[in-house]
Amino acid sequence: MRTSLAILFALCLALPATAANTLNFYFIDVEGGQATLMVTPAGQSVLVDAGWPGFNGRDAGRIAAAVKHAGLKKIDFLLVTHYHTDHVGGVPQLLAKVPVTTVIDHGTNTETGKGADALWKAYEEAIAKHKRMVIKRGDALPFKGLEAKVVAARGDLIEEALPGAGQENPLCAAERRRDEDKSENARSIGFVLQWGKFRFIDLADLTWNKELDLSCPNHKIGKIDVYLVTHHGMNMSGPSAMVHALKPRVAIMNNGAKKGGSAETFEIVKRSPGLEDLWQLHFALAAGQERNSPDSLIANVDPVCEGKWLKMTVASNGSFTVENSRNGFKKTYK
Ligand SMILES: [Zn+2]
């Protein structure tokens, strides 16, 4: 009896070694779409968007490689932020390659027309046998051991500030609103993820006015450690009144060589007070050498690339490390 208890005890001690006490992110290069894989400290996996369709299953293959690297056999949650090709288009190919337990989205497609209808049909068919969860603004995403709050969904935004936030934002006076965006971008699911002291924001492709509404006149989000640059760095998103109020230490841009990464967005992000680094999935051709970050912080420097990812590991004390899978360069932010 005593021996078997001792063995059981030894086995229990051995278990935590596999479930590491870190929060991991893979920012997967899908050439200017989104595919962000997160593995929580509780061992749950979440994929935010599945990249593009076509290209011989390129994006599904890149996601599957990250899933394998993370030591996973399946994805627990696939969160589809909105119904544009570079986010939802890759879902059918992904589901044919990697098992997914639950799909999370904002409801039906708000866009119509030939392209939108075809995308929606392919998506609905692909997820027909999956568990599906429709979320709305203010919901908590069902991830164990961390807080993940939906701040935007289907065009609705949180009305109350997150705990500790809500201060008046002096940067609003200089901002101008733009024409209303009636596309799915403005319906993107956006969330703030908090684990201990660490905070991360992903607003997918949310656009200018919605971002201003989250930030003005009172800033509803508060300070963030890592900002996934909205909309791949396109200049129709990411106003400085939001970015500079988020005060990110690190920004990560999921741009392609020719998609996103606009000169204006680089200027806004790089002027953000307290920003230590801007990491990129691609060298952005349109922004010019002088605006792009040093090569060490760029996962893919050539337009024709191997689809290298950036990996981020967050420790329980809130410090985090970003690593470039192309050259092994890594940096820790204490
Ligand atoms: Zn997009």
Ligand SMILES: [Zn+2]
């Ligand atoms: Zn979009």
